Every structure is written in structure tokens, then in C-alpha cells.
Amino acid sequence: MRASxxxxxxxxxxxxxxxxxxxxxxxxxxxxxxxVALSTLRxxxxxxxxxxxxxxQWILLIVAPAISMRLLADEARSGTLxxxxxxxxxxxAVVLGKYLGSVAFLIAMLxxxxxxxxxxxxxxNPDYGPLLAGYTGLLLVGMLYLxxxxxxxxxxxxxxxxLLATFFFFVFLDLAATQGGRWLGPPLDQALFSLSVLSRIAxxxxxxxxxxxxxxxxxxxxxxxxxxxxxxxxxxxx
Amino acid sequence: xxxxxxxxxxxxAVEAVRGITLQIAAGQVVGVLGPNGAGKTTTxxxxxxxxxxxxxxxxxxxxxxxxxxxxxxxxxGYLPESAPLxxxxxxxxxxxxxxxxxxxxxxxxxxxxxxxxxxxxxxDVRRRRIGHLSKGYRQRVGLASVLLxxxxxxxxxxxxxxxxxxxxxxxRRLIRDLAGTRTTVIVSHVLPEVERSCDRIILLARGRVQxxxxxxxxxxxxxGAGRYTIExxxxxxxxxxxxxxxxxxxxxxxxxxxxxxxxxxGWQRCLVGFAPNAPDQRERLAQAxxxxxxxxxxxxxxxxxxxxxxxxxVAYADNAHPAPAEGAAA
Numbered sequence: 001m002r003a004s005x006x007x008x009x010x011x012x013x014x015x016x017x018x019x020x021x022x023x024x025x026x027x028x029x030x031x032x033x034x035x036v037a038l039s040t041l042r043x044x045x046x047x048x049x050x051x052x053x054x055x056x057q058w059i060l061l062i063v064a065p066a067i068s069m070r071l072l073a074d075e076a077r078s079g080t081l082x083x084x085x086x087x088x089x090x091x092x093a094v095v096l097g098k099y100l101g102s103v104a105f106l107i108a109m110l111x112x113x114x115x116x117x118x119x120x121x122x123x124x125n126p127d128y129g130p131l132l133a134g135y136t137g138l139l140l141v142g143m144l145y146l147x148x149x150x151x152x153x154x155x156x157x158x159x160x161x162x163l164l165a166t167f168f169f170f171v172f173l174d175l176a177a178t179q180g181g182r183w184l185g186p187p188l189d190q191a192l193f194s195l196s197v198l199s200r201i202a203x204x205x206x207x208x209x210x211x212x213x214x215x216x217x218x219x220x221x222x223x224x225x226x227x228x229x230x231x232x233x234x235x236x237x238x
Numbered sequence: 239x240x241x242x243x244x245x246x247x248x249x250x251a252v253e254a255v256r257g258i259t260l261q262i263a264a265g266q267v268v269g270v271l272g273p274n275g276a277g278k279t280t281t282x283x284x285x286x287x288x289x290x291x292x293x294x295x296x297x298x299x300x301x302x303x304x305x306x307x308x309x310x311x312x313x314x315g316y317l318p319e320s321a322p323l324x325x326x327x328x329x330x331x332x333x334x335x336x337x338x339x340x341x342x343x344x345x346x347x348x349x350x351x352x353x354x355x356x357x358x359x360x361x362d363v364r365r366r367r368i369g370h371l372s373k374g375y376r377q378r379v380g381l382a383s384v385l386l387x388x389x390x391x392x393x394x395x396x397x398x399x400x401x402x403x404x405x406x407x408x409x410r411r412l413i414r415d416l417a418g419t420r421t422t423v424i425v426s427h428v429l430p431e432v433e434r435s436c437d438r439i440i441l442l443a444r445g446r447v448q449x450x451x452x453x454x455x456x457x458x459x460x461x462g463a464g465r466y467t468i469e470x471x472x473x474x475x476x477x478x479x480x481x482x483x484x485x486x487x488x489x490x491x492x493x494x495x496x497x498x499x500x501x502x503x504g505w506q507r508c509l510v511g512f513a514p515n516a517p518d519q520r521e522r523l524a525q526a527x528x529x530x531x532x533x534x535x536x537x538x539x540x541x542x543x544x545x546x547x548x549x550x551x552v553a554y555a556d557n558a559h560p561a562p563a564e565g566a567a568a
Contacts, residue, residue, distance in 0.1 A: 017326040080323065086318075087336070088308045
């Protein structure tokens with residue numbers, strides 16, 4: 001675990017050493033801020049951030065893979081992965097460290113949005129329960145996207161391929177989960193629908209904290225990380 | 239310290255390493271030499287535990303490189319070719335990061351970073367970004383990073399690749415300083431690299447060990463290179479019709495090449511080449527010169543060099559195990 005934390009700290013710091021980290025944060029805040037300003041901070045609107053959470057799940061679908069695309073792909077391309085793998089650290093420690101570093105960056109990216117909460121507090125009397133549920137949902141879906149992106153980044157040395165693979169995987173997954181049920185009928189349609197990430201996050205954006213949703217995000221993230229470890233190990237055998 | 243027992247490694251249909259067995263004792267400085275594609279990097283990557291052998295066993299300090307890979311890596315400092323580093327990091331930050339990766343606590347890490355930065359002469363650039371350094375400095379930062387945990391074994395893959403002559407000389411000096419206290423393996427396809435730094439050379443070609451020994455022993459074991467140096471000049475006119483050394487030596491049976499250089503004092507320096515495996519030709523050359531009345535002040539065989547050994551071994555391996563036809567491995 002110590003090695004994972006060492007790798008995570010370097011990884012998180014590396015986002016801020018390159019312009020891309022700052023650009024990603026700036027773009028995210030610009031887009032989400034504009035949306036909050038136009039849709040929430042208006043007379044007569046309820047004191048919630050439901051609109052922000054709603055748009056953020058879409059922004060995260062492209063921003064999270066942009067964060068994770070370089071985790072292992074860039075290391076493999078530049079050769080630093082070989083240096084890393086000669087240190088006495090397990091493949092698990094490497095994957096977990098990379099992932100935790102990207103999660104730390106995600107938290108750093110979401111943290112400035114707490115200004116919106118402060119604005120709501122200054123202007124009205126918000127209910128903090130839905131706000132907590134919304135932020136938990138954003139974090140969980142972000143962690144899921146990052147875990148899938150870590151797997152994609154372990155499978156290829158091309159960052160663009162890793163980004164597109166992660167993005168389209170979730171687009172197709174959601175399309176299949178929400179539309180595929182028509183052809184399958186009950187009870188398979190319900191099973192397929194349960195794979196829809198966006199419908200689960202929509203529930204949480206409304207303020208619903210469902211442990212089934214949390215378990216889904218966490219277990220799916222774990223599956224992707226196990227896949228990334230297997231992909232990393234398989235490099236030794238190729 | 240390092241032991242390989244009948245090690246093979248295949249990548250698909252391509253057999254990169256074909257049955258290598260060797261031992262490297264503690265404290266030895268060994269050069270692994272061979273042409274591109276000889277299996278050098280594959281071999282050291284197996285020693286470092288980065289890839290497993292297809293069959294056979296690799297052990298380092300008694301630990302198996304596959305089943306006890308972490309233990310092997312604790313005792314090993316491995317610098318891959320071109321020293322890949324995080325270019326956006328500062329030198330000091332990078333060395334501290336590597337120290338923590340090797341499990342050194344804060345105090346031990348700080349001491350190790352200071353010691354290795356001094357040893358590898360990068361202390362003056364600790365605050366600079368790695369990406370802003372010259373190649374020579376980056377190579378030394380890479381070296382410092384693999385020495386932090388004071389490894390028993392040091393493996394350097396093409397340590398002077400891409401450096402200019404001054405940087406090469408500096409890196410060689412550094413490697414010689416480092417080699418004194420630990421088992422060191424230097425992988426290279428550059429002859430002077432290993433000739434000057436190593437007390438043992440392992441020549442690989444076509445995935446096999448083709449020669450193994452000290453540079454002197456390898457050269458000594460090689461039959462004469464078939465080249466001779468003669469300094470001669472035509473006899474004075476009173477001795478009869480003068481013949482030039484060029485005419486005399488060209489007439490000797492078996493001469494394959496002849497290079498003439500005129501010395502300022504009137505003597506001619508002749509480099510005479512026979513077939514590489516021809517028997518000693520000194521007597522025949524002396525007789526030819528004497529019967530033509532040439533004055534000779536030097537006649538000696540040219541000693542075989544490590545380059546001769548290298549070329550002979552690689553040529554032998556190519557003849558014994560020709561490369562598969564293009565596309566055959568696909």
C-alpha cells in the first residue's frame with residue numbers, strides 16, 4: 001500500500017506539472033460554471049445543484065477518460081513503465097497507485113465547485129442531503145470512468161485510443177442498457193437496464209442515496225482495476 | 239551472484255534466446271556484447287525479472303527472477319536503454335520519489351539522494367527539470383536513480399547510447415567508479431564500451447553465447463588475424479637492379495591486400511594481408527625480402543583485436559545459424 005501511495009502522490013502531482021491538468025480543470029469549471037449560472041442562479045429556481053450534477057455526469061464522460069488515458073499508456077510509450085517495473089513494487093501497487101492518483105486529481109477538479117454550494121447558501125437555504133448525494137454520485141461515476149480508463153490505458157500505448165475506447169464503451173453500454181431491453185423483454189430487460197450508468201447517476205443527482213448504486217459503481221470499478229492488473233501482467237508474457 | 243540455466247525466450251515464432259547457460263560471480267564487471275538482435279536486452283530483462291524465460295531458470299543472489307521477482311528487484315539496479323525518466327519532474331523530486339519506491343524512509347531517502355547525486359555528479363542540477371537537461375546529465379540522473387538502494391547488482395543497457403564523445407567519456411569514468419563495489423553487467427554493441435570497462439566479456443549472437451572470457455583471453459584464443467607490418471626499402475643501386483617493396487610483396491603467394499605508406503625518412507611501411515586463417519607468414523615474407531635484397535627494419539604480425547574476435551564470432555554465428563528468410567517468422 002505504501003508503494004501505491006508513493007505512486008499516487010507522484011501521479012497526482014504530475015497532472016499539475018503539465019498544462020493539461022490545469023486546462024482540464026479550467027474547462028470543467030468553465031462549462032459547469034456557465035451551466036450553473038444560466039440554469040440555477042436565476043430568480044425562482046430551487047436551491048439545488050441538480051442541473052450541475054446532471055450536466056457534470058456528461059462532462060465527466062469525456063473529462064475522466066482524458067485524465068486516465070495517460071496513466072499507463074504514456075508510461076509504456078515513453079519507456080518509464082520499464083523503470084517503474086524494475087522497482088520492487090507489484091503490478092497491483094502500480095495500478096492502484098496510478099488509479100488513486102487520478103482519483104485525487106478528480107477530487108481536486110470537483111473541489112472548486114463547492115463555491116456553487118457557498119453561493120446557494122448565501123442566496124437561499126439549500127437542503128444539504130441532495131447536495132451530498134449528488135457529490136457522492138459524481139465521485140462514484142468519476143471513479144468508475146477512471147477505473148475503466150485505467151484498463152484502457154493498460155491495453156494500449158496510444159492515449160487517444162485509450163480515451164476513445166473508454167468514452168465509446170460507456171456510450172454503447174448506456175445505449176444497450178436503455179434501448180436493448182426492447183428486444184429482450186422481461187426479465188432480461190431489467191437486468192440490462194441495471195447496467196445503465198447514467199440512469200443510476202440521475203437518481204443520485206435527484207438526491208437519492210441508494211447503496212445498490214454505490215455497490216454497483218464500486219464493484220464495477222474493482223472489476224476494471226483487476227482487468228488493468230491482468231493487462232499489465234500480460235505485458236511480461238507477450 | 240547471477241545464474242542462467244539453459245534459458246530460452248521466444249516471442250511468438252521468434253526465438254530471441256536459445257539456451258543460454260552462464261554464471262556471473264559477485265563483484266565481476268561483465269560486458270554483454272553482440273550485434274542488434276543478438277538477445278542481449280532480452281537476456282538482461284529476464285535477469286531483471288521484467289520478462290520470464292520461456293524455459294530454463296534465472297536466479298539472482300539465489301532468488302528466482304520469476305517466483306521471487308520483488309526480492310530480485312530489491313537487490314538490482316537496472317537502467318534501461320536511453321534512461322527513461324519523467325521529464326516534467328525536477329531531478330531532486332525524481333530521486334526522492336525513486337528512493338521512496340525502494341522503501342527508504344524519509345531520512346534514509348534524503349541521505350541516499352545526496353550520496354547518489356554527488357556520486358553521479360548531478361548535485362548541481364537537483365532543482366532543474368529533467369526535460370531541460372542534456373542527454374549526458376539525464377543518463378547520470380538515471381544512474382543515480384538505480385543506485386539509491388545500494389544494489390548488489392547493477393545492469394546498464396547501452397549506457398552511452400546517443401551521447402556525444404565528451405559525455406561518453408564522462409559516463410565511462412562514472413561506470414568505472416561504480417563498478418568497483420558491485421556486480422555490474424554492461425550491455426552494449428559498442429566494442430570500446432565494454433573493452434575499456436569490463437574484466438569479462440560475453441559475446442552473444444543469434445540468441446546464444448558465442449564466446450566468454452576476459453578481453454585478453456578472447457583475443458589470445460583467436461588465431462592470427464593474417465596481417466603483417468613490414469618496414470622496408472629498396473637496396474642501394476650497387477646491389478643490382480632495385481625492386482621496390484611494393485613489387486616484392488605483391489609477388490608473394492597468398493597476399494590478399496597490400497597498403498603502402500611512405501615514411502619521411504625514405505622507408506616504406508607496408509601492411510600485408512593474408513587470409514585470416516592462414517598459417518604464420520613471417521618466414522616467407524622475410525625470405526622474399528631477403529632474396530630481393532630489400533632492407534628490412536621491422537617485420538611483425540599485427541595482433542588480433544577484440545574487433546577481430548567480434549567480427550569472427552558474429553560471422554561464425556551467422557553461418558552456423560542463418561537468419562530465417564524474411565517473413566518466415568510471421
